[in-house]
Amino acid sequence: xxxxxxxxxxxxxxxxxxxxxxxxxxxxxxxxxxxxxxxxxxxxxxxxxxxxxxxxxxxxxxxxxxxxxxxxxxxxxxxxxxxxxxxxxxxxxxxxxxxxxxxxxxxxxxxxxxxxxxxxxxxxxxxxxxxxxxxxxxxxxxxxxxxxxxxxxxxxxxxxxxxxxxxxxxxxxxxxxxxxxxxxxxxxxxxxxxxxxxxxxxxxxxxxxxxxxxxxxxxxxxxxxxxxxxxxxxxxxxxxxxxxxxxxxxxxxxxxxxxxxxxxxxxxxxxxxxxxxxxxxxxxxxxxxxxxxxxxxxxxxxxxxxxxxxxxxxxxxxxxxxxxxxxxxxxxx
Amino acid sequence: xxxxxxxxxxxxxxxxxxxxxxxxxxxxxxxxxxxxxxxxxxxxxxxxxxxxxxxxxxxxxxxxxxxxxxxxxxxxxxxxxxxxxxxxxxxxxxxxxxxxxxxxxxxxxxxxxxxxxxxxxxxxxxxxxxxxxxxxxxxxxxxxxxxxxxxxxxxxxxxxxxxxxxxxxxxxxxxxxxxxxxxxxxxxxxxxxxxxxxxxxxxxxxxxxxxxxxxxxxxxx
Numbered sequence: 001x002x003x004x005x006x007x008x009x010x011x012x013x014x015x016x017x018x019x020x021x022x023x024x025x026x027x028x029x030x031x032x033x034x035x036x037x038x039x040x041x042x043x044x045x046x047x048x049x050x051x052x053x054x055x056x057x058x059x060x061x062x063x064x065x066x067x068x069x070x071x072x073x074x075x076x077x078x079x080x081x082x083x084x085x086x087x088x089x090x091x092x093x094x095x096x097x098x099x100x101x102x103x104x105x106x107x108x109x110x111x112x113x114x115x116x117x118x119x120x121x122x123x124x125x126x127x128x129x130x131x132x133x134x135x136x137x138x139x140x141x142x143x144x145x146x147x148x149x150x151x152x153x154x155x156x157x158x159x160x161x162x163x164x165x166x167x168x169x170x171x172x173x174x175x176x177x178x179x180x181x182x183x184x185x186x187x188x189x190x191x192x193x194x195x196x197x198x199x200x201x202x203x204x205x206x207x208x209x210x211x212x213x214x215x216x217x218x219x220x221x222x223x224x225x226x227x228x229x230x231x232x233x234x235x236x237x238x239x240x241x242x243x244x245x246x247x248x249x250x251x252x253x254x255x256x257x258x259x260x261x262x263x264x265x266x267x268x269x270x271x272x273x274x275x276x277x278x279x280x281x282x283x284x285x286x287x288x289x290x291x292x293x294x295x296x297x298x299x300x301x302x303x304x305x306x307x308x309x310x311x312x313x314x315x316x317x318x319x320x321x322x323x324x325x326x327x328x329x330x331x332x333x
Numbered sequence: 334x335x336x337x338x339x340x341x342x343x344x345x346x347x348x349x350x351x352x353x354x355x356x357x358x359x360x361x362x363x364x365x366x367x368x369x370x371x372x373x374x375x376x377x378x379x380x381x382x383x384x385x386x387x388x389x390x391x392x393x394x395x396x397x398x399x400x401x402x403x404x405x406x407x408x409x410x411x412x413x414x415x416x417x418x419x420x421x422x423x424x425x426x427x428x429x430x431x432x433x434x435x436x437x438x439x440x441x442x443x444x445x446x447x448x449x450x451x452x453x454x455x456x457x458x459x460x461x462x463x464x465x466x467x468x469x470x471x472x473x474x475x476x477x478x479x480x481x482x483x484x485x486x487x488x489x490x491x492x493x494x495x496x497x498x499x500x501x502x503x504x505x506x507x508x509x510x511x512x513x514x515x516x517x518x519x520x521x522x523x524x525x526x527x528x529x530x531x532x533x534x535x536x537x538x539x540x541x542x543x544x545x546x547x548x549x550x551x552x553x554x
Contacts, residue, residue, distance in 0.1 A: 189385060199387055201388075253402065258397075281382070285446070313453060314435065
């Protein structure tokens with residue numbers, strides 16, 4: 001990774017949760033007994049409130065509009081079965097504990113690099129998300145302008161990212177950063193769920209990418225997706241042993257789509273699901289574009305000491321099936 | 334071509350010279366052939382894996398790596414069966430089998446992954462037909478042909494199947510030996526250009542144009 005020290009960046013964060021054993025992108029999960037299950041909403045539509053608090057640049061109704069658009073963007077992804085419904089404005093802050101799902105602005109000067117964050121109440125038997133709350137940190141300059149506003153963070157873009165968490169997605173590592181004094185700056189990303197936001201003024205992260213779509217359709221699939229798509233599975237190994245925390249990218253040259261996943265256990269196994277059928281280039285890289293705790297809890301022993309590598313064969317993904325098993329052999333840096 | 338011609342099996346022991354007009358195929362004559370095929374390689378398309386740049390950093394996408402593909406030249410086999418509608422016009426059905434290799438050169442990795450060539454061997458079946466018009470009256474009979482085929486493509490593990498169509502046109506020669514009353518044997522050589530959709534390559538949605546040489550033998554009944 002090419003990095004250099006540059007000034008601070010703002011980070012979009014979700015509360016750390018468990019990572020399920022399999023899945024592309026990263027699905028949020030919770031450990032129940034000895035197994036990890038994906039977090040998701042079973043009761044749809046998701047009913048939510050908006051905190052009735054304005055901040056400079058964004059009124060509460062403008063936030064409600066941005067949130068509504070963001071929910072609709074996730075819901076419009078192909079082969080996805082989900083919906084959300086605005087219940088009304090509330091005087092409750094998203095930081096207060098309650099039984100309703102609340103999104104709104106809140107002052108968190110102590111989190112001076114966190115633009116927004118999502119928290120959950122989860123049924124620890126079923127893994128069902130009972131309610132979730134999103135706060136947007138009002139210490140930052142915000143904008144709801146249709147074309148964005150120089151020097152201000154686009155609330156719709158950040159809402160799209162946080163609602164991805166609210167729906168059960170973790171962070172994607174499809175992006176490149178550089179280190180600057182005080183933090184990382186993102187150079188490029190190909191997923192709304194990348195943990196570091198673009199610079200203020202940008203509205204480029206209002207649109208879902210292939211990785212986001214594969215992720216959400218894996219969590220909330222409709223009847224067609226299992227028949228229409230396939231998956232790649234395999235292992236990442238170094239000196240014969242599994243590598244945990246490796247970032248595996250599947251690239252479809254015919255469409256240009258990038259979808260990625262992680263090895264989440266010490267045996268180095270991975271699965272990247274919800275892929276369109278066809279030939280794929282598979283590449284593995286160490287997780288080095290953000291702190292590993294942005295992606296995993298402490299149970300994943302991330303090994304970032306290896307060189308990026310390509311799998312030396314094309315991998316064919318069938319519809320409604322899994323590719324042949326792929327072993328990506330890497331060497332230490 | 335020479336290596337291909339070398340695999341042709343010649344079933345007739347004696348080669349005779351001229352082939353008189355009275356011995357030309359007649360309406361209802363049946364011709365069966367078997368050929369080795371050689372299909373040209375071709376550019377399979379290039380693509381880049383890109384990420385959307387942070388607009389304050391760059392206005393152009395960041396290239397993660399580049400992929401350039403090529404379909405290697407392929408040897409295969411084919412069989413034909415035709416029926417003559419007149420002394421000059423024949424309709425023919427044919428089946429061809431080949432194993433093309435799709436090769437993708439991966440380079441320019443943003444994080445320094447070593448350049449790699451990734452390959453996949455595919456299995457191709459072409460099932461189709463042609464209309465053939467023959468010229469001349471001697472043992473050596475040039476011909477032109479045109480037709481269409483159904484293309485079925487499988488990957489190495491037969492996990493994914495892709496179906497498409499192929500249109501072809503070309504020409505060649507047949508050389509008939511002997512004057513057998515029941516059957517006559519001959520050599521067949523043709524070249525054709527075909528346009529295929531849903532074919533191998535990085536962009537299978539685009540039509541691909543390839544040239545194929547067929548060389549083998551034929552028996553006329």
